[in-house]
Amino acid sequence: MIYFIEDAINGILMGSIYGLTALGLTIIFGVLKVVNFAHGSLLMVGMYVAFWTVSLTGLHPYLSLIIVVPVMYGFGYCLQAVVIKPIFKAEKNVREPLTVIIVTTGVWYILDNMTLLIFGPQYRSIQDNPLKGKMIEIGEMMISVPKLWGCIIAIVTAVGVYWFLQKTRTGRAIRATSLDRDAASLSGINQYRIYNMTFGIGTAIAGIAGVTLIPFYNIFPTVGVLFDIKGFIIVVLGGLGSIHGAIIGGIIIGLIESVGPQFMTSTWTEAIVYGLFLLVLFVKPSGLFGVKYDW
């Protein structure tokens, strides 16, 4: 029983980090109506940026956020402005532009292979890691400290993003654009600028997720793929465009993955995750917290 609770807690903690990776994806989808296949690669880039920041400056891993967040925001902003926007403009009258999805797939391959070319295929992990293998003991339970911090950072990020979208001028403009592009333009909002900013925010969140992962996860060029597919499942599970849906969806996946192996071979947990994904699609296609209409 004690192992069960321990696994459940660690699953919730890890799941909230999955949720954080899905949060960036869901925000980009909510506003641009584009499935960003490069999102795992952006997470990977975020991990490398964090890794090199920590390695070169000797900062505490979590302090690297002050560098990772602005760098990743700028990276996402420019990526959207330079690579994706022209396609968007060409498909101005399409609500869910399919060719953009193909472009993001191209970005995925280019980023992964560029990283492979520059940094090589080896697995890296941060040296002198102050959080390495750290555990809190509660009775007989062992809780991973970096995962606990990851969970806290994920929740703070989600609350922050929610507050930003609800209460700020730019946040309102982002919501308006997600609900009706043309009406937003007619209210004086430059929709392409909003897309750039949204992509920047989504990428910055991927960077935050990268920072939470580096204290206990290896860094390598294809690391994003592992999180990419989970991200999509979480986004569909939680509801497209829903912020708390992403976090809760992530926690559900994390729980299944960590508690499942107590009852079955761990490969079966994958089957349960995908089964749940299909079930949600059948029963509630808008996801657990998705709205019927739009974001």
Place this chain on the structure above:
Amino acid sequence: MAFLDIKNIDVFYGDVQVIFDLSLNINEGEVVSIIGGNGAGKSTLLRTISGLMNPAKGQIRFEDAAIESLPPEEIVHKGIVHVPEGRRLFSLMSIKDNLIVGAYNERADQYMEETLEEVYEMLPRLKEREAQLAITLSGGEQQMVAIGRGLMAKPKILMLDEPSLGLAPVLINSIFETIRKIADQGTTVLLVEQDVNHSLKLSDRGYVLEHGRIAMEGKAQDLLGDPHIKEAYLGI
């Protein structure tokens, strides 16, 4: 020089031409109606003025500057505000947030608080329901929010596309009363309507659009008395 001056524009949807060599002008402070049947090109004309579409040929000048190739947000900034057909509210945002977004352009943003008070004064129902999501409102209330959102942008010209569409007669009267008030406060109004009787009574001048061309233009009163209009649009 007219306030808004449209000269010889052609507009296409893909390969299909919708507006043919159309010219039209509006003077400051006027209320002008554009009437015509379904598919005559009325909405396309407004979409072209507001920059959602670009004319293939011709010029649109506002306050003596060419605007035909500007994006919509810059046209709003210049003071031409388009309240689109079908309200097009931000469905999952509160009424208040819908109105605040209306004042997004920099010219209007600095007066946002004051304008919000003015809009609430003119449309008190909106203040009562400011926290409600737009999607939960009735058609008439949604139209009020759409007009309010347009006013938040501090329009020099307010363009209204079918504001009375789908509303009960009582509500239609109150919508037209509101438009009257807006015009009385000195805002220039360009009104596209199928309710020809109401809109011409409110207007100084009118244009009749048929198959993408101006078929007739003149003083609103003259148009109301015209036998062709009586027969085609008023059913008398």
